[in-house]
Structures are given as C-alpha cells and as structure tokens.
Amino acid sequence: MERRTFIKSSALALSALPFYGATFQDTPYRLALIGSGWWGMNILREAIAHGSSTVVALCDVDEGQLTRAKEEVGTLTSDTPTLYKDYRDLITTEQPDIVIVATPDHWHALPAIMAMQHGAHVYLEKPIGHTIAEGRAILNAARAHERNVQIGTHRRVSPHNISAMEFLRSGKVGQISQVKAFVNYNQPPGSPNPDSDPPPGLDWDFWLGPAPERAFNSRIHPRGFRQYLDFANGQISDWGPHWFDQVLWWTDEKYPRTIYSTGSRDIKNDGADAPDTQLVVYDFESFTLEWEHKLCAANQNESHNVGCYFYGTEGTLHLGWRDGWTFYSRNRDELPLNVPAQLNAPDHQNIKELWADFIQAIKDDHRPTCDVEKGHLATNIALLGMISYHVGRSIAWDGATETIANDPEASKLLSKDYRGEWELP
Numbered sequence: 001m002e003r004r005t006f007i008k009s010s011a012l013a014l015s016a017l018p019f020y021g022a023t024f025q026d027t028p029y030r031l032a033l034i035g036s037g038w039w040g041m042n043i044l045r046e047a048i049a050h051g052s053s054t055v056v057a058l059c060d061v062d063e064g065q066l067t068r069a070k071e072e073v074g075t076l077t078s079d080t081p082t083l084y085k086d087y088r089d090l091i092t093t094e095q096p097d098i099v100i101v102a103t104p105d106h107w108h109a110l111p112a113i114m115a116m117q118h119g120a121h122v123y124l125e126k127p128i129g130h131t132i133a134e135g136r137a138i139l140n141a142a143r144a145h146e147r148n149v150q151i152g153t154h155r156r157v158s159p160h161n162i163s164a165m166e167f168l169r170s171g172k173v174g175q176i177s178q179v180k181a182f183v184n185y186n187q188p189p190g191s192p193n194p195d196s197d198p199p200p201g202l203d204w205d206f207w208l209g210p211a212p213e214r215a216f217n218s219r220i221h222p223r224g225f226r227q228y229l230d231f232a233n234g235q236i237s238d239w240g241p242h243w244f245d246q247v248l249w250w251t252d253e254k255y256p257r258t259i260y261s262t263g264s265r266d267i268k269n270d271g272a273d274a275p276d277t278q279l280v281v282y283d284f285e286s287f288t289l290e291w292e293h294k295l296c297a298a299n300q301n302e303s304h305n306v307g308c309y310f311y312g313t314e315g316t317l318h319l320g321w322r323d324g325w326t327f328y329s330r331n332r333d334e335l336p337l338n339v340p341a342q343l344n345a346p347d348h349q350n351i352k353e354l355w356a357d358f359i360q361a362i363k364d365d366h367r368p369t370c371d372v373e374k375g376h377l378a379t380n381i382a383l384l385g386m387i388s389y390h391v392g393r394s395i396a397w398d399g400a401t402e403t404i405a406n407d408p409e410a411s412k413l414l415s416k417d418y419r420g421e422w423e424l425p
C-alpha cells in the first residue's frame, strides 16, 4: 500500500476523532525541494521558519546550486537532506509529504504531476506550466489525486493587495471598464553571448529535459531562461500570472473571449527570443484587459513601473508592488490615497503568509488560497497572449472547453512536443 493511501485509510478508520484530513499527521511533514535555485530557496527558508516540516531531500541538476542549498539548510536546521539530481529518484525513494517545485517553467509539469501521483502536496511556482495543456494536466492530477497544490502567486495574501480588493469592491473606484497590467524595465540594449560548454557539475541535457536540444549559454542558466521561448514565455509569463491573478480575483469572470497581441524583439538583441516589447488586448464580457511590457524603455515620467491600473468612473486605482496601492480620484482637488506595502525580505514578497496558508489547507483538508485552478486560469491569460503573438492575429478562446475556435495553427500551440523519453501524462 502506498504510504499516502495508508495515512488516508488510517485516518478514515479513526473517524471517531474530531478531525481527519487526507494527510493529517502530528509529526513534521517530510519536505523536499526540486529546483534549488533563487526562488526555490526563498520558499524553503520560509517553509523552514514555519517549523512544520523536516527537509528530507534537495534536488537540482546543477551540483553547484545543490551544494549551496545544502549548506544553507545546514545553517538553518539540524536536518540532513539527501541530495538528488533526478527528481524521479527523490520522489520514489523519499515519498515526501510536500514537494516544492521551483524549476524553470519547462520543468514544472513533470515533477509536479509525479509528486502528486506519489501522494505529495505541491507548492508549485508560477507560471504553472509552459503550455496550457501542461497546466490542464497539473490541475487534473491535483483533482484526481486529491492533493493540495498551492501556486506561488503570493500577491493573493499580501496585505496591501487584500485591502486594494476591498477598496475596489467598496465601489469607491466606480464602474471599471478597463484594466491595464504592465511592467516597464530600463535595461540597456544587449549583445549576444557566445554559447559555451556547461559549467562542471551541471547536467545540461537533464536541465533541457523535454525542451529541444541546444548548446549551453550562461545567459540561460541560472535565472535567464525566462527570455528563451523553449523554456519559458518571456515577460508576460514571468510577471503576467501575478497581475492576471489579481484581475481574476477582482472580477467574477474566469477567462477572456478574444485575445490580440503584437510585439517585437528589435532592441534587446541579446540572443534570447522572447519579445522585449509586447501589447495584448483581452476582451472579457464586462471589461477590457490590456497587457503591456517594455524591457528597454522605462518611462521616468510615470511613477509606477509595474502593476495594474483599474480605470473607474470615480478614479483610477494603481495596484503595485513595493509602492503598495494608490487611488487617484477623478476629483483633482483630492490628494492621492496611498496604502503602503507590507513585504518580507529578501526580494519583497509574501511567501511566509502563503506557506502558512498552504500548511493550514493541508491540515484542514481544504483548498489553499492560491489553488492550482486559479494558477491555471491566470497562467492561461499569459499563454493565450503568447499564442496570439506567435500567430499574429486575434484568437477566440472558449474557456469552458479550453479550445481556440477555427484556428488549427493557434490550437497547435496549446501543447508542444517533448524531446526524447519525456512525456506529459
């Protein structure tokens, strides 16, 4: 019998007790991290600080990342995690209760689904997948295996985002017909970096995994994969899921009906291939959503460089990051109202609150605040923008069936072929 099945059936047998959850237990959760890089370690630190888990395993295809992660865990705990290069060995050997998946986007679906198949709850980073089909497979696995999947869209638990939603719902912004989500960077134009041999200790073929074969480039790993379309979907799928999730939190609607995108990669010229400027227009039933990003054209005249503008009949609310939220009344005599952010170090996030929510959801056997379905819907908005960008025309989205009408070329981009032995379950 699988360990998870055993816990579940023992719990059911003890139904006279006041509480039984699918994974109720009074010992620390056996926690594993897959993808021990920048963000994975930010999550792991908060998981350790929460005190509910023992770190039993760390996994990375780069020995350098793994060694640094192990050293840091050694300074924070007395845990002695086993190190793995192959997440499949980790999952089958350790049978963890909880797995954090913080790999590059092209490596989200396979470890997350396998972890659930073996009974683990998963804290999975956004965007939930590299394609809409991957996101759907992750969501289906979560429901089939009755596992909790918390997506790392921590803005759902950020105090200033919560109070902004209350302000929007209070009617003080009036009727909102348009929302703009955006990010502006001020990066210098680049130049290509030559490919090279991978550094010692990095299994580059494993890092590529299901993605097409290509030579190593130090711009890609670590952290640079975001701007390479074989591994991610550029700025819109890096920042977009956070802001699209906020829009879905505000509206009762679940998806846009038509999507049009344009953009270019004319300025950055650094060997990557995601657009360095992009515009997307999404038609929802009751409002229009815009996405806009620029990597190399910050505007010092605009005070906010990232976030969402909710344009209402009584004024405009800017929902931001480090700058909290600000309401600009239509009445010019009224001073802007600002509510500051309350973020945690390092990197200005609210993972601590999201981790606590995740553990509580596991204990109480209910879905967490950033449940996988919300992550899927928010990620889909980003990925639909990219599909329209690729085909260069408007696409019509049927969110109920997750299909694109009358466009075989665009429909093909809902999924992708995997390289070699890798297969999406």
Ligand SMILES: NC(=O)c1ccc[n+]([C@@H]2O[C@H](COP(=O)([O-])OP(=O)(O)OC[C@H]3O[C@@H](n4cnc5c(N)ncnc54)[C@H](O)[C@@H]3O)[C@@H](O)[C@H]2O)c1
Pocket (backbone or CB within 6 Å): 034, 035, 036, 037, 038, 039, 040, 059, 060, 061, 062, 065, 085, 087, 102, 103, 104, 105, 107, 125, 126, 127, 152, 153, 154, 206, 207, 209, 221, 222, 223, 224, 238, 349
């Ligand atoms: N929620 C947020 O605010 C937030 C912020 C930053 C990053 N992220 C997300 O976190 C994820 C990781 O981003 P990052 O910036 O930490 O990248 P990173 O490059 O620093 O870390 C990713 C790690 O995964 C490892 N890896 C690659 N393939 C692997 C595999 N098959 N098995 C095990 N390890 C593997 C890499 O070697 C690397 O060490 C991304 O999906 C990103 O979007 C989320």
